[in-house]
Amino acid sequence: MLLKNGEIILKQKIRSLINQFIGNLNIEEKKISVKDLSIFFSVLLATFSLRKNSGLKIDSEYASYRSAFASEFELIQQRFPELMDIFSLIESQIRTELLINIFEKLDAIYQEEDGDLDDIISWSYQYLKRDLEKAAFKKVGQDNVKIKNSDLLFTTQFFTDKYMVKYIVTQALSGFKGARIRDVVLIDCASGGGNFLTYGFNILFRLYQQTFPSWSNQAIVDVLLQEAITGYDLDNNLSKIAALSLFVKASIYAIPSPATTINIYGGQADDNLGFLNPDIISDTIGALTFRTRLDKIDKAGKIKVFLTNPPFMGKRDMDTSLKNYLQKNIPESKGDLCVSFIQRIIQEMNGHDRLGVVSQNNWLYLSSFSDFRKMFLEKETLIECVDLGSNAFEDIKGEKTNIALFIIGDSSDKTTHFYNLKNLSYHEKKKMVSDKAFPIDLTFSLAQHQFLKNNNFEFNYHLEHRFENIQKLDLYANFGSPMQGTSTGNNAEFVKFAWEVNGNPDWKLVSKGGGFSKWMGLNYYKVNWGTNAEKIKSNKGSALRNIDKIPNTQLVYSDTGTLGLNVRILKENQVFIASGPGIIVSSGDMYAHLAFLNSKVATFLLKLINPKFTISAGYISKIPVAPNILNDTFIADLSRKCLALKEEYLKGKLPNIEFEHQEYHLIKDLDAHLKHCILSDLQNDYQRLLLESEIEAAIRKQYNFDEKELKELNSVVGELAVFNKKKMEETDIEKLDMLLSKTMDINCFSSSKSINGFSVGSESILEDLSYKLDTNPSFILSFIKKNISQFKTTKAKYFNDLLHKIMLYELGVKQIFTYKSQVVSIESLIRSLKKYTFLAKRDDLLSLITPILLKHHQTSFFNKPLISLSGESLTIGYSHNG
Structure with a gap:
């Protein structure tokens, strides 16, 4: 069954089967190691896949499994005797009824499945090892435990989605045709379950058939395995599974000759460097180690095409020995495991070699990688970059997987083609990459030498040919000074809610951030400050920052989250700490600053200069500011009005420090009062939304964006809700009532959220409803006013x-x-x-x-x-x- 729309694919069926299997293990069976279980499943799946390849029906029950699959078992025994030994041992340790259940389910899957079986063996390992991976991650952060040794393998293995594999392999091999293909060797130095190598085998086989039509399938299979494909993985166990997977793949065309080696090498016990060490300590295959095989390939003048998905890990989670090794031997990569792998591969590459890699995209723009980028730009050419951003893997979510697909190597014109898919859904990304169909407005083709002109050699491809009018603008640092905040070293002890400390004079109102709030808000925290932070200073793990600047600070912001820049007024006698640091306005109107920094334009520009979107003092300082905005009296006046409306709103909302009780005894008609409260909040919301739209329009006018630039801006942060001209369609009052109720928290406070998938937050109930109902907020407000009596929920x-x-x-x-x-x-x-x-x-x-x-x-x-x-x-x- 091929992947089409929402159909269930083989991988999902195998995942479900393995989850059921793990759930049915008894106490004794749960003692079997993940390593041995993975080998058991790998061999089991290999027998089914080999039978499928042969075209014969399974047509047996578990009781006759060994005899019915005798030829498949014999093939595996000859090639992988150690795997067969483990398979037999584990088979004897699992209850017969559970084995029968597995066999029957696999039988059903293989009987009906006509899709791609290439990765089924490696994916079975991926699902089985998840429990061990979770256990390793739980250790991180506990008593400063770092990831090392065997845990390093489990926490850094992220298997690659098939659409990425296909794209990387196809693009990396493009141009190698005719007799030249005989010189190509595919290499994966972090081979995992062998996904790149098995698909690469497929492509090479077809190219060999076209180039050498007189060759038999047997001859092609043997040459490819012996000469054209090699791999290495630090996880020795996984390297064997990759070899088995490649063997099964090759057997589709012809059973490899007994003398033909499969050159996928494994690491050695207690080695946590692997490929990062130029000596590359590995096992031996055919009298060669992985290191000596690479040397032999170079000596023969072959073209190395590296295809890989390196491990992902920052230095924060590493053990000291690995961190120190990377800092000493690969300093440009700043201790990042993924970038270190790329640098090591580049060290192995010669003039015509090529690299196709799935990598985190942070090295493109983070200032810490400027030395790496300089080295890269001077030595290699980035031919293609498909910038996928987050949520690009089917099974892995979150910002950790903020990735791109890169093709690196020799290029005559030194031009890089960027495809910006960051703001698309997973299914949109997958379809575009699979079809190799990238919209023109998401495509950027740039001469690589342009990036050498940047101060930090950043690959800010958005800014090179578009938004040219902002490149000469002054940076925000010329008008204001964003700062870091003090780290208490122990927020659980030093930061509490205001009601927890009940007027204790040592505890000061503090800007801590902790959410998305514009203009004013999040003022319910206090910090054990004393007179001048002496309480915090006494804590060994603290770091006092910019406390002398607090008296002159006017604004604060949240430096966490991904909903966009959100800035607030620093209240009288309030201090700031980390996650809610401050900004000193040095030039211009404080309220104009507040309006500009809270605009969607500012968030968009911040995302342009920092695609990973880290809200920090350094990046805010780099925002280009159009002339006159920060002195604009019209914008400043609108800002004051927004601030006043937000303060009025907060007065009615618990548990904000601005909260004030009403004169409750004056309430005579409860229903009338409730309707008044709802409509007052919505009217306040609507007035702020209108004012913010006026601010936005004034700021956009100053930047003089053209039509294409505005389109890109809106694709990232969304069009302004008030610009939606659509009227309210016939709406079910009860459903709208439920929808309205869900947009606020238990305190009837508007919940900040991402608006309809755009990379920007909103506190506006009406803006949220406007996007959901695709209508102008004014029509929603009018409809609610007209029907308020029926909004029971x-x-x-x-x-x-x-x-x-x-x-x-x-x-x-x-x-x-x-x-x-x-x-x-x-x-x-x-x-x-x-x-x-x-x-x-x-x-x-x-x-x-x-x-x-x-x-x-x-x-x-x-x-x-x-x-x-x-x-x-x-x-x-x-x-x-x-």
Whole structure:
């Protein structure tokens, strides 16, 4: 069954089978090592694949497995006797009923599967070893444990999706045709399960058939295995599985001759350097090690085509010996394992050699890799770069896999072709790469020497021929000074919520970040500061940074997250620490700065200069600023209005320090009050959205973006919601009510989120709904106003929030950061609630307030409740109050 749309593919079936198998293991079977289980499954799958290759039906049951598959077992025994020994041992240790179950399921899969079986053996290993991988990762960060020895193998092995393999192999071999193909040797120095080599074998076989039509299949198979394919993996066990996988692949065309070697080498025990060591300690095949085989290939004048997916790991997680080795011997790579592999391969490459690699894309632009880029640009040519970004693997998610596909080697015109697919979905990336069909607006062809002109030799391909008008602009560093914040060394001890420390004068209001919030907000943290950070200074692991600059600091920002740049006003007597550091405005209007940095344009420009999107002082300093923006009185005035609206909004929202109680006793008509609160919040939201759109329009005008540039900007951060001209279509009120309720948290506070998959955040409920409903926010607001009486779910949410606030008020919590600690009976609380007109006649108050006390309050205060319930009593005051 071929992969098409949403159909189940073989790999997914094998994953499901292995998950079921692991789930059914008994206590004794669970003691079998992942290594031995992987070999067992590899041999099992190899027998099925060999039978499939032969065209014979399986047509047997597990009871007759050995005899029915005698020829397949004999082939594996002759070539891989050590694997067969382990297979037989493990087979004897697994219950017969479980083996029967596996056999029957595999039989069903192979009977109906007509798709690509190349990687089935290596993928079975990938799924089996996940438990061991998880265990190794759990060690990281515990008592400064680093990854080393065998754990290094499990935590750095990320197998490559087939669409990437096909693209890399095809593009790396392009141009090698005719008699020249006889000189090509495919090499994978981190071969894993052999995915690159098995697919490379397939391509080479076809090319040999075209070039040497008189050759038999047997002759081609033997020559390819003996001379044209070699690999190495530090994991000796995995190298054997790769060899078995390649053998099965070759057998489709002809069974390799007994004397033909399969040249995939394995590492040695306790060696954590492997290919990183130029000596490359390995086992021996046919009297040659991997090192001597490479030397023999060079001596024969062959063309080496490296195809690989190197291991991914930063120096933070490495053990000291590996880190020190890389810093001493491959210093340009800054201790990054993946980049170190690329550099080592380049050291092995000669004039006509080529490299196709799946790599993290951070070396293209991070300042720490400037020395590596300079070395690379002077020695090699980057022929192609398919910049995939994150979420490019089917089975691996997250920013760790922010990757690109690279073709590196000899190029006569020294031109690099970039394909920017970072902002597309996984399925869009896969289709474009598989079809080799890249839209013109995502394609950039640039002369490589241009990158040598950059200060840090960055491959900022977006900026070379487009956005030319911004390249000569002044950088933000000329107008403001973004700074790092102090590291306490132990936030769990030194940073707490304001209500946890209840007015303790040593604890100062602090900008910690911890989320996405523009203009104002996230002000519910305090830090054990003392008079001038002496409390933190006394902590051995702390690092005081820029505390002398705090009195002159006007703005703060969140330096974590991927939702975009978000900047706020530093409040009076507030300090800042790491993750919520500060900015000093040195030139221009503070409010214009605030507006500019909160714009989608600023986030877009930050992503251009730093595609991995690290929000740091250094990168903010590099944002190019159009003339007059930071002095613009119109933009500054709009900024003040946004700030005032945000402050007004925060006054009604727990647990912000800006929160103020209302005059609850004035509420006579509960339903009218709830409707007023909902519409007031939405009106505030809408006014901010309009003001932000005016700011955005004014800033974009100053940059003078052309139509193509605006299109790219919108593809990254999204078009402004207010520019959507579509009217509200007929909408189900109940569904919209549910949708509206879900856009806010338990405190009826708008939840910051990524808008419809774009790389930018939003705090606007109406903007979120506008994208989801594809309509102008004004129509949504008008519709809600008209039908507000029917928004029962949203009103219920606002009622719970109101009751929670009134309860706090009646319990004496007039301010969340300073209050009187006391114990109050539930009975007295209920009596005090009865004085409110809309609660006076309710006889269900106990059932109403109990879930508020037990769950709502806990969630509202980030699981650090200010009120605790014990029996019939309520304790007001956080017990750990500093």
